Amino acid sequence: MTLATQDSHPTQTDYDAVVVGAGFGGLYMLHKLRNELGMNVRVFDKAGDVGGTWYWNRYPGALSDTESFVYCYSFDKALLQEWQWDTRYVTQPQILSYLNHVADRLDLRRDIEFNTGVTGARFDEKRNLWEIQTDTDKTVTARYLITALGLLSATNVPNIKGIETFQGAQYHTGAWPEGVDFKGKRVGVIGTGSTGLQVITALAPQASHLTVFQRSPQYSVPVGNGPVSPDYVKSVKQNYEQIWKDVRSSVVAFGFKESSVPAMSVSEEERRAVYQKAWDTGGGFRFMFETFCDIATSEEANETAAAFIRGKIAEIVKDPETARKLTPTDLYAKRPLCDSGYYAIYNRDNVALVDVKATPITEITPRGIKTSDGVEHELDVLIFATGFDAVDGNYTKIDLRGRNGKTIKDKWKAGPTSYLGVASADYPNLFMILGPNGPFTNLPPSIETQVEWISDLIKHMNDTGRQLVEATHEGEDGWTATCNEIAGYTLFPKADSWIFGANIPGKARTVMFYLAGLGAYTQKLNEVTSTGYPGFEIR
Ligand code: FAD
Ligand code: NA7
Numbered sequence: 001m002t003l004a005t006q007d008s009h010p011t012q013t014d015y016d017a018v019v020v021g022a023g024f025g026g027l028y029m030l031h032k033l034r035n036e037l038g039m040n041v042r043v044f045d046k047a048g049d050v051g052g053t054w055y056w057n058r059y060p061g062a063l064s065d066t067e068s069f070v071y072c073y074s075f076d077k078a079l080l081q082e083w084q085w086d087t088r089y090v091t092q093p094q095i096l097s098y099l100n101h102v103a104d105r106l107d108l109r110r111d112i113e114f115n116t117g118v119t120g121a122r123f124d125e126k127r128n129l130w131e132i133q134t135d136t137d138k139t140v141t142a143r144y145l146i147t148a149l150g151l152l153s154a155t156n157v158p159n160i161k162g163i164e165t166f167q168g169a170q171y172h173t174g175a176w177p178e179g180v181d182f183k184g185k186r187v188g189v190i191g192t193g194s195t196g197l198q199v200i201t202a203l204a205p206q207a208s209h210l211t212v213f214q215r216s217p218q219y220s221v222p223v224g225n226g227p228v229s230p231d232y233v234k235s236v237k238q239n240y241e242q243i244w245k246d247v248r249s250s251v252v253a254f255g256f257k258e259s260s261v262p263a264m265s266v267s268e269e270e271r272r273a274v275y276q277k278a279w280d281t282g283g284g285f286r287f288m289f290e291t292f293c294d295i296a297t298s299e300e301a302n303e304t305a306a307a308f309i310r311g312k313i314a315e316i317v318k319d320p321e322t323a324r325k326l327t328p329t330d331l332y333a334k335r336p337l338c339d340s341g342y343y344a345i346y347n348r349d350n351v352a353l354v355d356v357k358a359t360p361i362t363e364i365t366p367r368g369i370k371t372s373d374g375v376e377h378e379l380d381v382l383i384f385a386t387g388f389d390a391v392d393g394n395y396t397k398i399d400l401r402g403r404n405g406k407t408i409k410d411k412w413k414a415g416p417t418s419y420l421g422v423a424s425a426d427y428p429n430l431f432m433i434l435g436p437n438g439p440f441t442n443l444p445p446s447i448e449t450q451v452e453w454i455s456d457l458i459k460h461m462n463d464t465g466r467q468l469v470e471a472t473h474e475g476e477d478g479w480t481a482t483c484n485e486i487a488g489y490t491l492f493p494k495a496d497s498w499i500f501g502a503n504i505p506g507k508a509r510t511v512m513f514y515l516a517g518l519g520a521y522t523q524k525l526n527e528v529t530s531t532g533y534p535g536f537e538i539r
C-alpha cells in the first residue's frame with residue numbers, strides 16, 4: 001500500500017496491517033480487515049497453528065468455564081447455528097477444533113505465518129509506518145500493527161533453586177505437549193489456581209501418586225458440567241439474537257442475568273438457599289454474580305459467600321487437617337473458580353497436599369521437590385500450574401518501540417496502561433486486543449466488541465484518507481483514572497492475584513482491568529465513536 005508521509009513523499013508498506021496472534025482475537029481481526037475492508041493483512045503467531053490459548057493449554061482437564069453457548073463468536077449467524085455442542089461446557093479439544101473450523105470457513109490460514117514469533121516492532125516516525133521483526137529473520141512494514149497477544153498467554157515458571165537439575169519430565173500447563181502418559185507416575189503439581197484445579201482433578205485418577213503443592217487455598221464451587229438436551233440447544237439457537245443482546249449489555253458477559261439483590265437484604269435462611277441453588281447449578285461466575293449483587297463489593301456480603309464455601313469444604317474433605325489446609329480465610333475476591341470435584345480428590349489415598357506457605361519449597365532436586373521441613377517429595381513428573389505474567393507479559397517480551405524509540409516495557413514500568421484497553425499514547429496506529437484496562441468478562445464477546453470497534457475506526461481512517469491515529473496522553477490518563485476508581489469500589493484489589501499483577505515477583509501491582517462490565521464499556525466506546533473520537537489525535 002502507498003502512504004503519504006510527513007513530507008508528503010509516498011511510502012510503500014508490505015502490508016496494510018500486521019496482526020500478531022491467531023487466537024480468538026487475531027482470527028477475527030484478520031477476517032474484518034481482509035474479508036470486509038479488503039485490506040492486505042499478515043498474521044504472525046509463534047504457535048504451530050491457530051487457537052491461541054486453546055493451542056497451548058492442552059493439559060488434561062482443560063475446559064472453558066464459560067458455558068458453551070457463549071464461549072464462541074457471535075458475528076457469524078450461520079456458524080452459531082451450525083456449531084455442535086452437547087455439553088454445558090466445551091473442552092480444550094472442542095474449542096481448538098471450533099477455531100480451526102472458523103479459520104477454514106473464513107479462509108484465514110493463507111495469510112497466517114505460524115511458528116513465527118514477533119521479536120520487535122518499531123514505529124518509524126519519518127515514514128509513519130511500523131517495522132516488524134520476526135524470529136525467522138524477517139522484517140516487514142505495515143501501516144497498522146494490531147496485537148492480539150493474549151492476556152493469559154505468557155507463562156510464569158517460578159525461579160526455584162535447582163529447577164534445571166530435575167531428572168523427571170516437567171511441563172507448564174500453558175505450553176503442554178501432546179501425548180503425555182501419567183499411568184504409574186508420581187506426579188507433583190505446583191499451583192492451585194483455575195488451571196491447577198482442573199489438572200489436579202483430572203490427573204488424580206490417572207497418576208500412581210499425586211502431590212499438590214499449594215501456596216494459597218482457594219474458594220471453588222462445582223462447575224456443573226454434563227450433557228445438555230437437544231431441546232435446550234435448540235432453544236438457545238432460536239433465541240441467540242436476544243441472548244447476545246443481553247450478554248453485550250451485561251457486566252461479566254457470561255450469559256446469565258446478574259443479581260440486583262444485596263446479600264444482606266434477605267434472611268440467613270434465604271441466603272443459604274440461594275447459595276445452595278447456585279452450588280447445585282454450578283459455575284464460578286454464576287456463584288459470585290448471579291446470587292447477589294454485592295459479593296464483589298461488600299465485605300459483609302462477601303463473607304457470607306465465603307463462609308458457605310468453607311462449610312462445603314468441611315463437609316466434603318474427610319481428613320480434618322487436610323480440610324483445614326484447603327480452607328481459605330481471606331476474601332473471596334479472585335477470579336471466581338469452579339471445578340469438577342476438586343476438594344473430593346483429597347479423599348483419595350493416592351493424593352497428598354503440601355502447604356507450601358507452612359513448609360516452603362526450598363529447592364528442586366534431581367528426584368523431586370524439597371520443602372523446608374526437610375522432606376524430599378519424590379516425583380517422576382513435575383507440573384507447573386503457576387499461571388501467567390498476565391495482560392502485559394507478552395508485550396514486554398517484544399522490543400516494541402513507539403515515538404522517540406521508547407519501549408513499551410519502559411512505558412509500563414509502573415504498570416501497564418492504555419486508552420480504552422485498545423490504544424497507547426506515543427504508539428500511533430497500534431491497536432491492542434485485550435490490552436491493559438480492557439473489560440474483565442467472558443472474553444469472546446469483549447474481543448468481538450474491541451475488534452469491531454478497531455475495524456470501524458480503521459474504516460473511518462480509510463474512508464477519510466487519514467494516515468495516523470494516536471491516543472493522547474490526556475485520554476490515556478483519564479481512562480487509567482477511571483479504571484482505578486472503579487476497581488476501588490470492588491474488593492478485587494484486596495486479594496493477591498494475577499488480575500492486579502500480584503502473582504509475579506517484582507511486577508508492579510496495579511489495576512489492569514476496567515471492572516464496570518461489558519455493557520458500560522461498549523457504551524463508552526460508542527460514545528467515543530459518535531463524538532468524533534475524543535482522546536485520539538487523527539491526522
Ligand atoms: P490468545 O488465545 O492467548 O492468543 C494469543 C496468541 O498470540 C497466541 O497464540 C500466542 O502464541 C501469540 N503470540 C503472543 N506473543 C507473540 C509474539 N511475540 N509473536 C507471535 N505470536 C505471539 N476466557 C474466558 O472468557 N472463559 C474461559 O472459560 C477461559 N478459560 C481459560 C482457560 C485457560 C487455561 C486459559 C489460559 C485462558 C482461559 N480464558 C478464558 C482466557 C482466554 O485466553 C480467552 O478466552 C481467549 O482465548 C483469548 O484469545 P486471544 O486471541 O485474545 O489470545
Ligand atoms: P493463577 O490463577 O495465577 O494460579 C497460579 C497458581 O500457582 C496459584 O495457586 C499460585 O499461588 C501458584 N504459584 C505461582 N507461583 C508459585 C510459586 N512460586 N510457588 C508456589 N505456588 C505458586 O493461574 P491459572 O493458570 O490457574 O489461571 C489463570 C487464569 O487462566 C484463570 O483465571 C483462567 O481465566 C484461566 P498463589 O495463589 O499466588 O499463592
